[in-house]
Every structure is written in structure tokens, then in C-alpha cells.
Amino acid sequence: MKWLTNIRSGPERMRAPIRLAIYVRYVRYLLWEFRWPLGVFWSLVLGGGLVLQQCYHHRPLTYVEGCYSVFLLIFLEPYLDFPDEWYLQPLFFLLPIVGLGAVVDSLIRLGYLTFTKKSQLPEWQRMMASLYRNHMIVVGLGKVGFQITQGILALREPVVVIERVGTDSTLLDEIIDLGVPVIRGDGRNAKTLELAGIGHARAVILATSDDLTNLDAGLTAKDLNSEAKIVLRLFDESLAVKIAGAFSLPAISTAQVSATAFIAAATGRKVYQRFQLADKPLHLIDLTICPTGKLVGRTVGDVQADSQVNVVMHHGKAGVNVNPGHEIVFEPGDMLLVIAPIDRLIELESTNQSGQRPEDAASCAAVLPQ
Structure with missing residues (x-):
């Protein structure tokens, strides 16, 4: 792991405004994640306040006072006397049950998100990737893709990694621990590349172990960003030559690259x-x-x-x-x-x-x- 010496993780390299933008987006994600419990809770407070204002006859209530009464009633702290109206009596029983249910559900899920590494959440990874500019995208986090990502980090260059769903390895955990955004999905899919910020990327490196996958993803990336430099990893040397000539895409033949290592060792x-x-x-x-x-x-x-x-x-x-x-x-x-x-x-x-x-x-x- 000598490549990792003095490599700073992604968030540490970011300026404070960018980090703030990430957390603002994370708050937006939390609000969306809890939209139903929050919607139920505030519907009870606002709707129940309106009902009490119109139907509670023990004494006159303003709308704000009615909402306040419902809010306290949800937490079993009644502000008003029990109503004589039969149609309001069930409300005084149902409001705490439904309201507390929404609150407890939110607290349990919030606790899970708090004590679980937020960096492991796909939403967090996508939010980080969306803020990258002039970065590199590495498709495929095998051994070759891992080495490429380490080399890019050693050069202090921003990088986003795409890895297919269902692949779990220690390499993936190490890259995430370094603060590199990892988008889970198929690199051949335009949506996946867009989540990795293909529109603002400087280069895309296709490093999977399948030639056709690399070629397909490379052509898709070229369509989405014609200015980005696309580099393909190909095992078939003749195919690499043809691709480089026909599509003007730099193609690195694994056989050709490894040949120099054998020559160096032999000499x-x-x-x-x-x-x-x-x-x-x-x-x-x-x-x-x-x-x-x-x-x-x-x-x-x-x-x-x-x-x-x-x-x-x-x-x-x-x-x-x-x-x-x-x-x-x-x-x-x-x-x-x-x-x-x-x-x-x-x-x-x-x-x-x-x-x-x-x-x-x-x-x-x-x-x-x-």
C-alpha cells in the first residue's frame, strides 16, 4: 500500500464551500427520506389545529392555539380539557397514537443513519460526485482499476469510481475510506455515467476485465462528453489498434503493457x-x-x-x-x-x-x- 502515503482523502482536499454544499445536499436527502413521517406529523398538527378551532366549544381558540394544543397532545401533554363533543373525543385518542408513531419511526431511522457511516450510503456518494469538476472517472474497481485510482490520488487529482452492483471487496472499502466517491451501477449505462459527473469530467478510464464492456462504456462516455479523454483497457492487441484508429480512442493493450515488464525482468x-x-x-x-x-x-x-x-x-x-x-x-x-x-x-x-x-x-x- 505504498501508493497511499500522504494521499489525502476526497473531503480533505475539498474547499470549505464545497464541503458545506455536500452537507446541504445531505440535509435535503434527509428531508426527502423522512418526507412521509414529517408529512403525517405536520398534517396532524396543522389539520388538527384547524378542527379544534372550528369545533372545540369549551372556550374560543385561535388557529395557532389549536395547533399548539395538538402538538402537546401528540406528546401526551394535553393543553385543553377533554371535549364534550363526541366527534372530537376519538381525535384526542388517535392523535397521540398516529403522531407518536410518526415520531418514533423517524427517530429510529435517524438513529440508523447517524450511527451508520454516511459515506457508505449511495446517496452520499452521488452527492459527492455531483460536486466534482474537471475530474477523472475510473470504470471498474478490480486490481487494475484500484491501482489506477491510487495513482490518480497520488497525483492529487479528483477521481470518481464506477463499480457494478453486487461486487463487494476490500478494495471497494479501501477506496471509500479514502473519500473517493463510488457510484454503484453499470458503466455502460448513460445514467450511471451522469451520476459520476461525466458532463464535467476531464477523462474516463475504462478498466474492467471485459473488452466489449470497456468499448461500450467508452463510446457511451464519448457521446455524453465529446471533450473528455477516453482511455480503454483492452486485452486484444489487434482490437486495441483498430479502436484507436477507427474511433480515435486511446486503447491500452494489457498484453503490450505487460510485455515490457517481462523484458525488464529478463534483461x-x-x-x-x-x-x-x-x-x-x-x-x-x-x-x-x-x-x-x-x-x-x-x-x-x-x-x-x-x-x-x-x-x-x-x-x-x-x-x-x-x-x-x-x-x-x-x-x-x-x-x-x-x-x-x-x-x-x-x-x-x-x-x-x-x-x-x-x-x-x-x-x-x-x-x-x-
Whole structure:
């Protein structure tokens, strides 16, 4: 769980006005939830007050006094003498029964809502999501979706998660505990995406384990918000290529992404990544300066100019230097992060390992430090 270090939960990142808006909406939800008990109670008070004003003849009553009498009568504190009118006598028995029933029902349900985590309520999740702007939506909270959500939180970016109903896991509980709104529903459904704030979202990441589900949800999201960036997770590499070309939707092939991890492990590297920049394939690798190689004694600027590579990080005796200066000199054992086309990296590796003995090859394949 190292990704969770220093990650603040959703409400903690919100400004005070936004938090206040959430609680105002929550009060509105409570009023709607208790609309029937409240309606019954106040109907008894207001309607009963009108009946007493018109029909109670022991003494004259104003309408407000009649309502006050009914209010006290509901809580078994009669304000008026028992009426002589036969049609009012049943009222004095029924009002406490019905009124107290409504009050007790409300108190029991309010107690449940108070002692139950409100963050677990679907209504609370929807209220939080409705206040998000320029956020990201992750559809599918499996292991991949969980890692994606953690990474977004680590970048201090707002995120809303969509997970289908009936799926309960510790991952879901952990995400909710972090304050991330979780909308339960089908990500292919337009209503579900709207509850997650698709109209104000900056990006939607479809990370379920089903290619067709991701494609369906991605196209629906694109229809609802043409400005949002839609990213699909696909297992079928050929399908990913076709989708990216036909629909202009970035599609990440699971096979292609995992291939780099296998290559890195097989070559003894910590970092090996392939990506595209301006439609040009580039690779990111780590490189350890061999004591007998031809890179020893050369500077960063010299190597970058001759080999047409970009050294983005240098780790030497002076420590880690991101985007190192051109004047830094390579020494044996220094570790580098290099970006370049694969053919340039092969030439650089060859230059680095030239002159080494076979038994020293392993020492030149060191990986980046933790």
C-alpha cells in the first residue's frame, strides 16, 4: 500500500464551500427520506389545529392555539380539557397514537443513519460526485482499476469510481475510506455515467476485465462528453489498434503493457518502458556505466550529442540528479535513465559494454536503486 502515503482523502482536499454544499445536499436527502413521517406529523398538527378551532366549544381558540394544543397532545401533554363533543373525543385518542408513531419511526431511522457511516450510503456518494469538476472517472474497481485510482490520488487529482452492483471487496472499502466517491451501477449505462459527473469530467478510464464492456462504456462516455479523454483497457492487441484508429480512442493493450515488464525482468533492468511521442516509438531504459566501457570519462552533453539520446536522470556519487547538466562526467558504476529510439539505445549499450570481460557483463546490467 505504498501508493497511499500522504494521499489525502476526497473531503480533505475539498474547499470549505464545497464541503458545506455536500452537507446541504445531505440535509435535503434527509428531508426527502423522512418526507412521509414529517408529512403525517405536520398534517396532524396543522389539520388538527384547524378542527379544534372550528369545533372545540369549551372556550374560543385561535388557529395557532389549536395547533399548539395538538402538538402537546401528540406528546401526551394535553393543553385543553377533554371535549364534550363526541366527534372530537376519538381525535384526542388517535392523535397521540398516529403522531407518536410518526415520531418514533423517524427517530429510529435517524438513529440508523447517524450511527451508520454516511459515506457508505449511495446517496452520499452521488452527492459527492455531483460536486466534482474537471475530474477523472475510473470504470471498474478490480486490481487494475484500484491501482489506477491510487495513482490518480497520488497525483492529487479528483477521481470518481464506477463499480457494478453486487461486487463487494476490500478494495471497494479501501477506496471509500479514502473519500473517493463510488457510484454503484453499470458503466455502460448513460445514467450511471451522469451520476459520476461525466458532463464535467476531464477523462474516463475504462478498466474492467471485459473488452466489449470497456468499448461500450467508452463510446457511451464519448457521446455524453465529446471533450473528455477516453482511455480503454483492452486485452486484444489487434482490437486495441483498430479502436484507436477507427474511433480515435486511446486503447491500452494489457498484453503490450505487460510485455515490457517481462523484458525488464529478463534483461535485469528495473525500468524498461516503450511509448510513442509524436507517432515516433521511444524507449526508456536504465543503464549502468561499465568500468571498462567507453562511456567512462565522457560528459552528459557529449554522449547526448554523439549518440542522439536523452539522459533524463543521473545517479552518481553526488546523488540523484534529474535532468542532469551537460557538464556532468560519467564515472564507473553511475546509473542513468535514458530515452531514445531502440536503435540508438542498442548503440549506446554497445559503447558502454565495449572492452568488458564476459564475467563482468552482469555488473554492467545493474538496475536502478530503490
